Structures are given as structure tokens and as C-alpha cells.
Amino acid sequence: MRIDLHAHSNASDGTDSPAELVRNAVLAGLDVVALTDHDTTGGYAEAFDAVRGTGLTLVPGAELSCRVDGISMHMLAYLFDPEEPEFAHERELLRTDRVRRAQAIIERCAELGAPITWEQVRRIAGHGAVGRPHIASALVEAGVVESVDQAFTADWLANGGRADVPKRETDPVEAIRLVRGAGGVPVFAHPGASKRGRTVSEATIAKLAAAGLAGLEVDHMDHDEETRARLRGLAAELGLLVTGSSDYHGSRKTVRLGADTTDPAVYEALLAQATGAAPVSGKDR
Template identity: 50%
Template sequence: MRADLHTHTRFSDGTQSPTELVAEASSVGLDVLGLTDHDTTAGWSEAAHAAAHHGIGLLRGMEVSCRWEGISVHILCYLHDPVGAEITAAIDQARDDRIVRSRLMVDRLAQDFAITWEDVLELAGADATIGRPHIADALVRSGVVADRTEAFGRLLSGSGPYYVALPVISPVEAIGMIHDAGGAAVFAHPLASARGRVVPDAGLREIIAAGLDGLEIEHRDNPPEGRARLRALADQHGLLTTGSSDYHGAGKPNRLGENMTARDQLAALVARTSGTEPIGLA
């Protein structure tokens, strides 16, 4: 079974609609796709219809933005029930906070570069969870930078002069909310040092103790030399292990299906949930 459990659409910072993403997943031979847009479930319904049409399995989820002692952490939430859930209220607040934060960053950038908030909105679309990638796209279109990578490296990094911190929940809080909504929680790309500081071992143990279900190990941003340590942690604490592309369409070089989740791990992940049923899984 070919299962890629971490992807994004235009509803966050990807470049495809859910329908386009599912069609591509089918065309490259995936059996199961995980839809995990940042802090939103807005693409779920469209993706479900597309998955049924193409005969592909779908795990509906999202990627929850968190912070542990000042370090950015992303928790992948799978198959939770969003209706009336505390995690839904938290991500709704996060969505509002992202808009405020993004506007502040654009205001700062506009003092030095030809960029406006209207430029960002035009590229993001009305339903997107707006974030730094959309600002990066506006900078690319205005000719300030060549691509998203340069935008983040030069202008949008956490240590840059235009950066505004985003108020978010802790991963410990997120895990509790995810479980209360019947979902499973997986730590996304835990050793992605190229993105900034990573959570140290003490922090990892704290997050695991909060009830973490799994670690995303096979991911291009986890250095190969660190994956053995993650596997040892998973074995020690009985955690699931996943592999994913973190595909964003044309937004990043990641290729759909470049990393996979094993069949037994996928089955174990689904077995831990009670919120939303997967689509097209036997």
C-alpha cells in the first residue's frame, strides 16, 4: 500500500485545490492520501468527493501550529471530529491571529519593498489560512525574490527584521484537544533543523508524555542521521511512525509520494481514532 499522509492545498499554503491534489495522488499511484492543511479543515468536503470519484483512500486531518518554549512545533491531527471541538475553537482563533500577524508583517515589508496586503489576498484566495508562504508568493510576483526559499531565507525567517511572532497553543495542549475530539496526534518533521530550532530531547519526552501517538520520521527535512534516534524513541515509547511528502504542489520541491507510511502503521493510526471515519480504507 502506498500511503502519503501529509499534504497541503490552497486552503493553506499549497498551490492546488483538493480536487487537483487527489487527482494527482491517484495519477502517481497512491492508495491513501492524508490531507493536512494548516489549522483548517475547509478542504475536507471537496477532498472527500474527489477521493470517492478516484477510488483513493483519504485520511482527513490538519497540521496544528504550536510552540514549545519559543520553538515552532507542528502536530499532525488525523481523523478528529471538528464539530464543537475545543481544537476547532483553538484553530479558529489561530486563523484570526494569522491574519493579524500577516498584516503586520506586510506592513513592515511595505516600508522597504513593493508589496501590499491586497497582493497577498489575491494570491492566497478567500478561503486560505493566510501565512508567510502567501507573503513569500507576493514577494516573488513583485520581483523582490526569486522563490519562496529565498523569501524565507532573506526576509521572512524568525530572526528577520520583518518577522512577527504568532501566538499559538503548546503541543501538550494540542494533543489533549486532539484526543478529546477523537483524533490521533503525530509530531511532524521533529528534526527539521533547516526550519529553525528543534525541540530538544527533554521537550520531546514532555510531548510524548502528553499522549503523542506518533512521529513523522521519513520526511525530507529530518536529517538521515537523526532518524535512527527517532525510531529508537518510537520503539521505547510505543509510538507510531509515519512517512510523508509534506507536498505543497508548486510551492515547494517536495514530490508527492516521495515518502510513505507502512500499512501496519496506517492501520494502527486509524485504530487509535474515533472522531471521523477514513474514506476508502478496507
């Protein structure tokens, strides 16, 4: 059984539509895939329709923007009730702030000599929630950089870079409370991804575990073998589940669906904690 619990569609910053994501998950030989767009459930309806008759199981989720100890981090939320009002309101605040931030970053890029516009970035994002990857694509279109990766440097969009602008980020303890309050299950996404910037300390992860964190995403493209071993040991010490996933973004990243996967027993343990929603099985539709 092949289970990938972290994938994005163009409802946020992926390039596949939700339906294309489902089709590509089937082609990749997955049995289960989670749709975890940033701060939004906007891709759910299309993905639910697309999974019909495929044999694939779709896990509804989201990836939340958080900050603790001055460090940005992401929280994966699985199987929550998307209509629960308190958590829905927080996701709306995060999405609204994405627009403010994107417009401010575009203005800074223009001041630095990059000929990009809000209209261009909005076109690239389509119906999805605007994010830095869309601005990076605009910089590529404008010939400012050669690739999206080159846009995420100190010269442009990297955290603390010349064009970076702070965004709204939820305290992770509050995020855990909101996710649990909506019947969902919270997992810390790529906690050891040091090439993205500073990472959260083990002491802070212990505090998050005490607040109700369910697991750590250990098997991830941004973790080398030493980091995976360290995080696996920490998870065992704290009684946390260990997940694995691709963090697929379509053509925006080179990683493929199913590059890393989650053990079926861990998947069942996540399901056992969820009360807000259930996976959608293509076999039953």
C-alpha cells in the same frame, strides 16, 4: 500499499485545490493520502467529493501551529471530529491570528522597501488561510527575491528575520489534549527539521509522549538519514509510531506526493486510535 500522511491544498498554503490534490495523489500511485492543511478543515468538502470513485482513501486531518520551550513546532492531527467545539474554537483562533500576523508582516516588508500589499497577498492566497508562503510569493511577484526559498531568509521571512512577526501558537500538550478530546490522533510533524530553526529536545518529546502523543513523522524530506535513525530509535524507546510523508505543497515546493510514505501497519495502528472520524474511501462512494 502506498500511504502519504501529510499534504496541503490551497485551503491553506498549498497550490493544488483539494480536488487537484486528490487527482495528483491518484496519479502518483498512492492508495492513501491525508489532507492536513494548516489549522483548517476548509478543504474537506471538495476533497470528499473528488475522491468519489477514485479508489483512493482520504484521511481528514490538519496541521496545528504549536510552541514549546520558545520553539515553534507543528502537530499533525488525524481523524478528529471537526465539529467538536473546543478544538474547533482553537483552530479558529489560530486562523484569525494568521490574518493579523500576515498584515503585520506585510507592513514590515513595506517598511523595508518591498512594494507588496495585503490585497496582493489575499489574491495569491485565494480562499485559503493566509500564511507566509503567500507573502513569499508576493515578494517574488514584486521582484524583491527570485524564489520563495529566498524569501525565507533572515533578510525577510525566516523565523526571527527582519520582517518576521510572532504568531499565536498552541502549547503542544494542550494541542494533544484537544486532538484527543475530539477523537483524533496527534503526531509530531518533522521533529528533526533543524534547517527550519531550533528543534524540540528529546526530553520534551518524552513529555509529549507521556501526554498522549501517538507518533513522530520520521521519514520526511527535511530529515537526513542520521536524523531519521535517531528519531526512529527515540520512537521505539517511547513507544511511539513512526510515520512518513511528503509534506506536499504543490508547486510551492519541489517535493512530490509519495516522496516518503508510512508503513501500512503503522497506518492501521493510527486508525485503531481514532474515534472522531473515519477515512473516506473512494471505493465505497
